Amino acid sequence: MRVNFTVNGRPQEADDVWEGESLLYVLRERLGLPGSKNACEQGECGSCTVRLDGVPVCSCLVAAGQAEGREVVTVEGLAEYAKQRTEHGGCATDACGTSLDAAKRWQPKGSTDSQTGEGVELAPIQQAFIDAGAVQCGFCTPGLLVAADEMLEQNPNPTDADIREALSGNLCRCTGYEKIMDAVRLAAARQGEAV
Amino acid sequence: MPGKSAPLGTPTKVTQGAKTKGGIGESTLRPDGTLKVTGEFAYSSDMWHEDMLWGQILRSTTAHAEIVSIDTAEALALPGVYAVMTYDDLPTDVKNYGLEIQDTPVLAHGRVRHHGEPVAIVAADHPETARRAAAKIRVEYRDLPVITDEASATAPDAILIHDNRTDHHIGHVDHPNIVHRQPIVRGDVEAARARADFIVTGEYTFGMQDQAFLGPESGLAVPAEDGGVDLYIATQWLHSDLRQIAPVLGLPEDKVRMTLSGVGGAFGGREDLSMQIHACLLALRTGKPVKIVYNRFESFFGHVHRHPAKLTYEHGATKDGKLTHLKARIVLDGGAYASASPAVVGNAASLGAGPYVVDDVDIDCIALYTNNPPCGAMRGFGAVQACFAYEAQMDKLADAVGMDRVEFRRLNAMEQGTLLPTGQAVDSPAPVAELLRRVKAMPLPPEQQWLTAGEAADVRQLPGGLSNTTHGEGVVRGIGYAVGIKNVGFSEGFDDYSTARVRMEVVGGEPVATVHTAMAEVGQGGVTVHAQIARTELGVAQVTIHPADTQVGSAGSTSASRQTYVTGGAVKNSCELVREKVLEVGRRKFGSYHPAWATAELLLEGGKVVTDAGEVLADLVDVLGDESVEVEAEWRHRPTEPFDLRTGQGFGHVQYSFAAHRAVVEVDTELGLVKVIELACAQDVGKALNPLSVVGQIQGGTTQGLGIAVMEEIIVDPKTAKVRNPSFTDYLIPTILDTPTIPVDVLELADAHAPYGLRGIGEAPTLSSTPAVLAAIRNATGLELTKTPVRPEHLTGTA
Numbered sequence: 001m002r003v004n005f006t007v008n009g010r011p012q013e014a015d016d017v018w019e020g021e022s023l024l025y026v027l028r029e030r031l032g033l034p035g036s037k038n039a040c041e042q043g044e045c046g047s048c049t050v051r052l053d054g055v056p057v058c059s060c061l062v063a064a065g066q067a068e069g070r071e072v073v074t075v076e077g078l079a080e081y082a083k084q085r086t087e088h089g090g091c092a093t094d095a096c097g098t099s100l101d102a103a104k105r106w107q108p109k110g111s112t113d114s115q116t117g118e119g120v121e122l123a124p125i126q127q128a129f130i131d132a133g134a135v136q137c138g139f140c141t142p143g144l145l146v147a148a149d150e151m152l153e154q155n156p157n158p159t160d161a162d163i164r165e166a167l168s169g170n171l172c173r174c175t176g177y178e179k180i181m182d183a184v185r186l187a188a189a190r191q192g193e194a195v
Numbered sequence: 196m197p198g199k200s201a202p203l204g205t206p207t208k209v210t211q212g213a214k215t216k217g218g219i220g221e222s223t224l225r226p227d228g229t230l231k232v233t234g235e236f237a238y239s240s241d242m243w244h245e246d247m248l249w250g251q252i253l254r255s256t257t258a259h260a261e262i263v264s265i266d267t268a269e270a271l272a273l274p275g276v277y278a279v280m281t282y283d284d285l286p287t288d289v290k291n292y293g294l295e296i297q298d299t300p301v302l303a304h305g306r307v308r309h310h311g312e313p314v315a316i317v318a319a320d321h322p323e324t325a326r327r328a329a330a331k332i333r334v335e336y337r338d339l340p341v342i343t344d345e346a347s348a349t350a351p352d353a354i355l356i357h358d359n360r361t362d363h364h365i366g367h368v369d370h371p372n373i374v375h376r377q378p379i380v381r382g383d384v385e386a387a388r389a390r391a392d393f394i395v396t397g398e399y400t401f402g403m404q405d406q407a408f409l410g411p412e413s414g415l416a417v418p419a420e421d422g423g424v425d426l427y428i429a430t431q432w433l434h435s436d437l438r439q440i441a442p443v444l445g446l447p448e449d450k451v452r453m454t455l456s457g458v459g460g461a462f463g464g465r466e467d468l469s470m471q472i473h474a475c476l477l478a479l480r481t482g483k484p485v486k487i488v489y490n491r492f493e494s495f496f497g498h499v500h501r502h503p504a505k506l507t508y509e510h511g512a513t514k515d516g517k518l519t520h521l522k523a524r525i526v527l528d529g530g531a532y533a534s535a536s537p538a539v540v541g542n543a544a545s546l547g548a549g550p551y552v553v554d555d556v557d558i559d560c561i562a563l564y565t566n567n568p569p570c571g572a573m574r575g576f577g578a579v580q581a582c583f584a585y586e587a588q589m590d591k592l593a594d595a596v597g598m599d600r601v602e603f604r605r606l607n608a609m610e611q612g613t614l615l616p617t618g619q620a621v622d623s624p625a626p627v628a629e630l631l632r633r634v635k636a637m638p639l640p641p642e643q644q645w646l647t648a649g650e651a652a653d654v655r656q657l658p659g660g661l662s663n664t665t666h667g668e669g670v671v672r673g674i675g676y677a678v679g680i681k682n683v684g685f686s687e688g689f690d691d692y693s694t695a696r697v698r699m700e701v702v703g704g705e706p707v708a709t710v711h712t713a714m715a716e717v718g719q720g721g722v723t724v725h726a727q728i729a730r731t732e733l734g735v736a737q738v739t740i741h742p743a744d745t746q747v748g749s750a751g752s753t754s755a756s757r758q759t760y761v762t763g764g765a766v767k768n769s770c771e772l773v774r775e776k777v778l779e780v781g782r783r784k785f786g787s788y789h790p791a792w793a794t795a796e797l798l799l800e801g802g803k804v805v806t807d808a809g810e811v812l813a814d815l816v817d818v819l820g821d822e823s824v825e826v827e828a829e830w831r832h833r834p835t836e837p838f839d840l841r842t843g844q845g846f847g848h849v850q851y852s853f854a855a856h857r858a859v860v861e862v863d864t865e866l867g868l869v870k871v872i873e874l875a876c877a878q879d880v881g882k883a884l885n886p887l888s889v890v891g892q893i894q895g896g897t898t899q900g901l902g903i904a905v906m907e908e909i910i911v912d913p914k915t916a917k918v919r920n921p922s923f924t925d926y927l928i929p930t931i932l933d934t935p936t937i938p939v940d941v942l943e944l945a946d947a948h949a950p951y952g953l954r955g956i957g958e959a960p961t962l963s964s965t966p967a968v969l970a971a972i973r974n975a976t977g978l979e980l981t982k983t984p985v986r987p988e989h990l991t992g993t994a
Contacts, residue, residue: 039411040491042492127232138231139409175895177894
């Protein structure tokens with residue numbers, strides 16, 4: 001079958017899709033977007049999280065045909081998505097006030113390396129994951145970024161318990177989650193600072 | 196607002212600072228960070244090639260059986276199928292592989308020895324076609340009795356898991372179903388026992404843990420025009436894979452060119468081969484690129500696990516609290532194939548007494564061959580199981596003597612100079628007592644919040660969490676401590692070297708260093724550290740990390756907490772050799788202009804050649820000009836030696852790593868639910884080359900230990916030896932809700948034998964985390980709890 005949908009703002013057409021293929025498979029294997037990850041393919045780990053018409057979903061549990069005519073945002077489009085959001089209003093001023101001093105404490109120390117892909121525009125949550133050391137093997141990272149970005153969109157001032165609840169569907173095996181907590185707190189603080 | 200008062204980070208104590216910007220000691224950021232957050236980083240399962248096929252493995256549905264027949268005709272007839280291969284299609288006489296003992300069939304021949312053993316492989320143009328074809332292969336099995344434990348393995352009439360063993364361990368084991376045995380005998384346990392005022396014994400059971408790395412086993416094999424194959428793969432050790440792959444394919448090693456793809460975690464689970472040979476076989480058979488990606492179900496069968504263990508311990512102490520003796524027996528279940536079992540035995544035995552002074556020791560450790568899933572390397576490697584047992588014993592003994600549990604440990608803690616039960620002196624700092632002191636001194640988390648919060652109590656912070664199973668009724672708090680010792684690097688006389696190629700040249704008007712090693716970056720941050728070392732040693736800002744492949748010498752395995760020590764040491768060494776060459780070039784060009792070229796000690800800093808007094812002699816850009824300086828060199832740590840097979844005596848280990856934990860838990864005693872409130876860690880790291888990464892490793896290792904304590908276990912049916920929970924639905928790993936804050940206190944006491952004084956750090960936190968949580972649950976409930984993981988029924992008395 002043929003599936004037409006929008007991915008990261010661009011209309012996409014996938015041909016010869018077998019009816020049993022997941023949205024994750026079509027993104028990874030047919031559209032050249034392997035950023036969404038295939039850690040469990042059974043909806044338990046969250047590594048394949050994308051936004052489907054704005055809602056975070058495990059793309060491994062969405063049949064490709066269900067995406068017909070809909071809008072998908074993957075980690076590859078997250079920076080642009082965040083940028084558009086900021087340009088079209090961003091968060092309300094009264095909801096984004098986390099401590100400026102605290103945010104400043106989070107400037108990364110030391111230089112960045114020549115291979116960090118300088119010049120690449122990142123969403124605040126992406127930069128925060130790098131700066132806070134929330135990335136180790138990185139396989140959980142794309143799904144966590146999409147989920148955390150959506151949480152901060154809904155709740156710019158999350159408590160620790162809010163963060164843990166919102167990200168409880170995303171498994172990470174490397175970090176023990178502490179640096180992920182740090183990254184989300186950092187992104188929230190910087191988001192507050194930017195307003 | 197709640198957000199404003201939320202802490203912005205977990206308190207961590209680390210040192211900062213080095214002469215060269217971005218050098219060692221600084222928390223420089225990962226060179227692959229941007230690629231990983233944008234989704235561009237190419238993991239092994241992301242590989243794609245024009246015209247590629249998908250490989251699929253058919254695995255045994257039974258744990259122990261003769262294969263009566265295999266019929267592939269129907270599978271081959273399916274449209275879209277390009278190849279179906281069985282044992283009979285293997286191209287050479289080499290049909291087995293293995294890390295140390297080549298006992299693992301590439302494809303089963305006449306018999307399967309565990310549930311999920313590869314029997315046949317398929318290549319097709321779509322993964323679903325490949326799966327359906329594999330399902331059409333008809334295998335007729337004739338079941339054999341299953342061997343699942345020590346009794347059934349060592350019975351006089353037990354079926355031998357491997358007939359006609361010829362490996363080098365068969366001569367010193369009591370039964371062919373024992374892979375390896377290592378006794379450690381020192382002093383006189385009988386005499387020491389007579390001096391003991393208190394004796395405690397315990398039997399402990401340790402469950403089978405899965406590494407559960409998130410990136411599934413996967414890779415792409417591309418047949419080459421020269422008859423060879425290019426393999427893009429996620430592994431822990433490229434050259435070890437190569438040594439096992441090439442003979443099966445009948446190719447010289449230089450025709451199997453391996454490149455490391457992105458690795459989604461490892462934790463020991465990628466030390467053995469998984470789909471490497473299968474992908475290469477299918478690629479060479481079909482002449483097309485073949486990609487294989489396990490799904491999670493298959494991943495549970497596709498790699499070895501942590502050995503489950505039964506540990507029997509007896510300790511004695513005098514009434515003033517000094518340990519008198521230790522007698523222990525450790526039985527590890529190695530499953531159907533040897534994998535790393537012999538080395539795991541060596542670790543569990545030699546570290547079985549823990550970080551304590553005890554002169555009279557009798558430890559016996561074996562690994563079994565059974566029909567259970569094969570077990571091998573996982574973070575902590577034998578030392579984890581032992582730590583679970585000896586730390587439970589320390590609490591029991593402290594209670595018997597009537598001492599505080601931490602003070603009892605501190606009184607008996609080893610220190611620099613202590614002899615291990617192997618007779619080997621610990622010849623670098625061993626701050627066991629200090630780590631315990633530090634972790635105990637860390638502030639405790641607030642008392643039970645619901646006692647004062649009333650209606651505002653947040654159920655998310657209670658056992659059961661969002662399930663809203665309690666508002667505090669029946670919940671009790673407990674605190675537990677544990678400490679452990681882990682060896683660093685490959686032990687027992689293994690030639691544990693690494694290789695680094697370092698080049699320095701001027702690119703775009705700037706001096707640039709390129710570091711090329713075969714080190715598998717699995718997430719640990721080795722690539723970050725290599726760049727830091729190159730900056731420190733060569734005084735450059737720009738460092739390029741060349742992709743890891745087999746075009747450079749072996750780096751050894753990314754395991755045993757060894758890569759920063761050994762490959763980091765190799766990078767440092769090669770940088771030093773490059774520096775000497777650069778200075779020779781400088782002397783040749785500019786030596787006549789300044790006497791210091793001949794007389795002073797010269798350094799490379801900030802892109803310049805400077806004297807140790809800080810005087811600038813030349814710019815590296817001018818020194819190098821159009822020349823490039825390159826060195827490839829092997830580097831070794833000091834040698835170790837094998838343990839004596841009867842007494843276990845010997846200089847077996849090169850370095851040790853110590854961590855201590857304090858766990859605070861809350862237990863709903865009515866429902867048997869545990870919430871770990873905080874898991875604090877103090878660890879000596881020798882020198883934190885990258886403090887941010889060090890803390891990340893400690894927190895990650897701690898969390899895997901938490902998983903063992905309260906949730907993680909591969910359940911194997913004792914009647915059928917079949918795996919019952921091969922999914923993330925049924926095998927639970929800690930989520931962010933299960934994981935507490937993990938404050939870390941990093942101690943840096945240099946090991947004079949190691950580069951920069953560093954210690955390997957990745958594994959030690961996984962040791963003491965588990966027994967600390969168990970101790971806290973015992974403290975909360977008063978239960979003895981001798982099994983891990985602790986399950987609700989163990990806490991409610993309904994087991």
